[in-house]
Amino acid sequence: MFVNTMHFPCWGLSMSSPVEDVSTLAQTLLEWRENDRWLLLGRHAAISEKQLWTAWAGVGARKSHDTMRSHGLDAEFIRLIAGTHQIRIGFERAGVANGDNEAWLVYLPEFWTTEIIEVEWPELDLVALDKEADRLMRVLDAKLLTHRPISNSVTIERLHLELGHNEEHDDYSAIERAALSHIALADLS
Numbered sequence: 001m002f003v004n005t006m007h008f009p010c011w012g013l014s015m016s017s018p019v020e021d022v023s024t025l026a027q028t029l030l031e032w033r034e035n036d037r038w039l040l041l042g043r044h045a046a047i048s049e050k051q052l053w054t055a056w057a058g059v060g061a062r063k064s065h066d067t068m069r070s071h072g073l074d075a076e077f078i079r080l081i082a083g084t085h086q087i088r089i090g091f092e093r094a095g096v097a098n099g100d101n102e103a104w105l106v107y108l109p110e111f112w113t114t115e116i117i118e119v120e121w122p123e124l125d126l127v128a129l130d131k132e133a134d135r136l137m138r139v140l141d142a143k144l145l146t147h148r149p150i151s152n153s154v155t156i157e158r159l160h161l162e163l164g165h166n167e168e169h170d171d172y173s174a175i176e177r178a179a180l181s182h183i184a185l186a187d188l189s
Contacts, residue, residue, distance in 0.1 A: 006049075006124075007049060007148065008049050008052035008053055008056070008106075008149070009106070009107040009109060009124060009126075009129050010041075010046060010052065010104045010105065010106045010107070010149065011104070011105045011133045011137070011144055011145075012043075012102065012103075012104060012144065012145030012146070012147055012148075012149075013040075013102060013103045013104065013105055013137060013140065013142035013143070013144070013145060014101065014102055014142060014143045014144075014145050015100070015101050015102065015103065015140070015141065015142050016141045016142065016143075017101070018098075018099050018100065018101045019096055019097070019098055019099060019100050019101070020098060021098065022095070022096055022097060022098050022100075025040070025096060025140065026040070026096075028139060028140060029136070029139075029140065032135075032136060032139045033136065034132065036072040036073045036074045037073055037074070037107055037108040037109075038074070038105070038106070038107055038108075038132075038136065039074035039077060039078065039105075039106050039108070040095065040096050040103050040104065040105060040106070041078065041081065041094055041095065041096070041103065041104040041106055042094055042095055042096050042097060042100060042103060042104075042158065043100060043102035043103055043104065043152065044151075044152055044154045044155045044158045044159065045078075045081050045082070045093070045094040045095075045104070045155075045158070045159060046081075046104045046106070046149035047149055047150060047151040047155055047175060047176060047179050048149055048150070048151075048176050048179070049148070049149065050176065050180065051081070051149070051176060051179045051180060051183070052081075052106070052149060054180055054183050055077055055080040055081050055183050056077065056108060056109065056111075058080045058183055058186075059073055059076045059077050059080060059108065059111070060111035062076060063076075063111060064111065069085060069087065069187075070087050073108050074108070075087050075090065075091075077106070077108055078090045078091060078094045078095060079094075079186060080183050080186050081093075081094040081159075081179075081182075081183065082094040082159060082160075082182070082186070083159065083160065083161075083179075083181075083182030083183060083185060083186050084186055085186060085187050085188075093158060093159050093160060094158075094159060102145065103142075104149065105133055105136060105137065105140075105142075107129055107132075107133070109122035109124055110122050150172070151172060151175045151176075151179075155175060155179075156169055156175065156178075159179065159182065160182075161175065161178040161179060161182060162178060162181075163175070163178050
């Protein structure tokens with residue numbers, strides 16, 4: 001398994017009020033984003049840098065092998081985070097839901113591969129990404145949260161993660177392992 005110490009390009013959002021109609025929120029993002037590399041995840045769905053980079057690499061591999069189940073990079077990423085082969089269930093598990101007041105604005109970097117099929121980490125223009133994220137936050141009427149991805153009290157339930165028999169629900173490492181397994185098994189479920 002690869003490890004990347006670079007922060008994944010995502011921004012925690014605090015909505016001005018709880019989401020009343022997730023369809024309207026999604027439509028707003030679709031209208032204002034530059035491309036399908038920008039997406040929203042539910043607050044519970046992004047739990048670690050490793051999880052996000054693993055899902056990103058999975059999308060890149062599926063794109064290069066033409067095995068994506070969805071038509072868009074955004075939906076494929078959400079599907080992998082949710083650990084399912086069904087796109088609709090992916091959005092139900094890992095997407096923003098009515099009543100949520102926090103979310104993650106995510107940018108999927110370009111995918112680079114070598115002839116040996118090794119992932120090369122992308123070079124990111126963080127200033128430009130921050131400016132675009134700020135623009136989208138204003139459009140979505142949200143404010144920036146200062147924390148990085150971490151599991152919360154509803155992560156296990158909403159993502160349908162399965163922990164081992166001896167693992168506790170507050171064991172961050174166990175939750176991260178379950179989330180990585182979820183990604184790996186998404187096409188087998």
